[in-house]
Amino acid sequence: MGRGARDVQVIEPDATRRRLRRMAISITAAVAPFGIVFGAAASTAGLSVWEAVGYSLFVFGGSSQFAAVEILGDGGSVAAAALAGLLLNVRSLAFGVIMAPALGGALWKRAAMSQLMIDESTAVGTASDDLASRRYGYLVGGLGVFVVWNLTTLVGFVAFSGAGDLIEDLGLDVAGPAAFLALLWPRLADRRQLVVAVAGAVVAVSLVPFTAPGVPILASMSAVMAARAVGPWRPSAPSEASDLSGGQSGE
Template sequence: MTTSTATANRRPVIRASLAVGAATGAYGVAFGAAGTAAGLSVWQSCALSLLMFTGGSQFALVGVIAAAGPAAGLTSGVASALLLGARNAMYGVRLAGLLRLGGPRRLLAAHLVIDESTAVAVAQPEPALSRLGFWVTGGAVFVLWNAMTLVGAAGASVLGNPQTFGLDAAAPAAFLGLLAPRLRAGWTERLIAIGGALVALATTPLLPPGVPVLLSALVILPVLLRHRPAKDPT
């Protein structure tokens, strides 16, 4: 592959990564506002984004604290956050073979294993582009999410409800953009997407936020079992 061809292949990945990073990072303002509304200080909200850095778990934690109060809701809030954060471990298993990292870089990569960086990485046709997409997406989301958390926490009373500006639709829209090419791949991918959507729609009214997404991911298990490699008889 020539240098010009490699550069041309990298540009769409970088553009997609930055677009996903901007769309997702912008919604950090909603978490900052939710954190202070739940009784956290500006710096406590920012520390959660900096150290926890997994949006669904962060919203689960502050949502339970807001509903039950800091004293009564802390334990259940942490449990909910851990449940939602468990999906990142599954992402890490999938990404390990793509990234092939060790030492300090592996620790840094682990902190950037989120929905968006995983989605962009696995959507690429070759490992080099997967690594590029992972780092650019993870880095962009991390920087913007933390910056917008500070904006939302410090200016919650001025900004008002972030849904007024349509920011709640930014992250789902970014994921639909990543999903669209997969739906053209074949009927197996389409059936998985439809099945996952139906599971999420059926369980959303009944379960805490984030749990329906985890359940919808189980739709892929029958496909994985069906295509499991046969054991070597020798």
């Protein structure tokens, strides 16, 4: 019995990490087409290749990048573009609250890891219970998306200049939402997380007709913060997501 227990302790972390890597690969693949489209959109808006690459390196926020490029392409000011990007990325503050316990260390390490604080890295990171696995999932998901996003930005700028409607033309607009739904679905077995998801969706959908882009997302985060105030955040157990994520991508 003692030997069996030791075997479980050795095998389980490896199995968890394999599951997290599969999730990271799946969501990174879903993000890749959007990086190509961003590069094409940046070129169409009149940005230079270095400006487009700089956006992806230093801003690294898909929705805020698209919003800023659209505003600049329509003749808007840099201030308006920056404000739109800021509003769309304020949700990262909530992500930081959720992930902070797993991302300790020296200030410079935390600052470096904060650059990866996006929807995808948080989704993969919160798919585990223990802090070490959450940190691993966050870094694997974040670094995977960071590398692919920057590479595809360059590819899109060079190879698809002027193809601003590439997402709609190829039907790629559903790839990102589908990937997030695949990550979210196993967690809905937890009643508390189901209530949070439904409440956030109701808030967001209700505000879409009346508010500026980005505001519904920010408002929906109030459901997450309210749930956190009630008690500690408890991600779904690994076994709940393993069946779904295991079928998404190979190792």
